[in-house]
Amino acid sequence: MKNFISVKDVLDIPGLVKEALELKKNPYNFKKLGENKTIGLIFLNPSLRTRISTQKAAKNLGMDTIVMNMDKEGWALETQDGVIMNHNTVEHIREAAAVMGQYCDIIGVRSFPRLVDKHEDYSEDFFNKFIKYAGVPIVSLESATLHPLQSLADLITIEETKTKARPKVVLTWAPHIKSLPQAVANSFAEWMTRADVEFVITHPEGYNLAKEFTGNARIEYNQDKALEGADYVYVKNWSSYEDYGKVHSMDSHWMMTNEKLKLTDNAKVMHCLPVRRGIELADEILDGPNSLVIQEAGNRVWAAQAVLKSMLESIK
Ligand code: AN0
Ligand code: CP
Secondary structure (H helix, E strand, O other): OOOEOOHHHOOOHHHHHHHHHHHHHOOOOOOOOOOOOEEEEEEOOOOOHHHHHHHHHHHHOOOEEEEEEHHHHOOOEEOOOOOOOOOOOOEEHHHHHHHHHHHOOEEEEEOOOOOOOHHHHHOOHHHHHHHHHHOOOEEEOOOOOOOHHHHHHHHHHHHHHOOOOOOEEEEEEOOOOOOOOOHHHHHHHHHHOOOOOEEEEEOOOOOOOOHHHHOOOEEEOOHHHHHOOOOEEEEEOOOOOOOOOOOOOOOHHHOEOHHHHOOOOOOEEEOOOOOOEOOOEOHHHHOOOOEOHHHHHHOHHHHHHHHHHHHHHHHO
């Protein structure tokens, strides 16, 4: 695997999930693979899970990690070409990415959308430029539109807990007080539409995700109807894609509760975290027996390790 930006970079999805589950059983079998190799993790936004799980995955493979909090510790980056840099930006992405590429064998990048201009965010300009100028393989730590390491961990979690061959998986929108990216939901849809599951997306009207990611997934605006017989409920807020970046609804009826769980087939509940308790998800679910959120976060290590292993094998 050269870059890991989207599910489309994965040739064999079940194979990658299987690899991750094998690494979970035997984490240190490939300690030599990453010897004398360095991964740089560049954050333009905060992170707990992605930051630590990716470092741990790299360590299990024998790699060294450099973490750069670009938003706080780096020079302000310019991404536009041909501009005269007489304002606030100090360094162009052309140099910054190329220089990082001199120090690292693989680079992980987290860069959220601004949620102001749909075209700007969905063109993934920052990521594409980083890939172009770094000259080394790039792994997404969440881009403007996708979060593939999260979705792989989600699929691993479903795979290791499922009790039916083809479980029903419902992605449900949840309320939030802030305008959040569509990345986690887009990415989950992109992976679930390729997995052996019955996939349904439910959200209030006005929250349709981009068709390029949802494909032919069933969209059901009635949450109760969508939840009927569900085996997994994946809870996530996102801001409007149609009325780009806007928050239309704070409707607390969309929060997942034990009452709503009664509509499901005793569904397991997932969330990428961080989660707002009492807004997106009720405490009773997060603290109850149906929550998979901690196991899911734990699986971020094995997702990252399977991806880094595959990338190391292709640069050897
Ligand atoms: C981010 C998001 O929704 O994309 C990161 C999730 C992994 N969440 C928040 O900003 C709260
Ligand atoms: N789920 C996830 O990516 O969490 P962080 O933002 O803390 O990395």
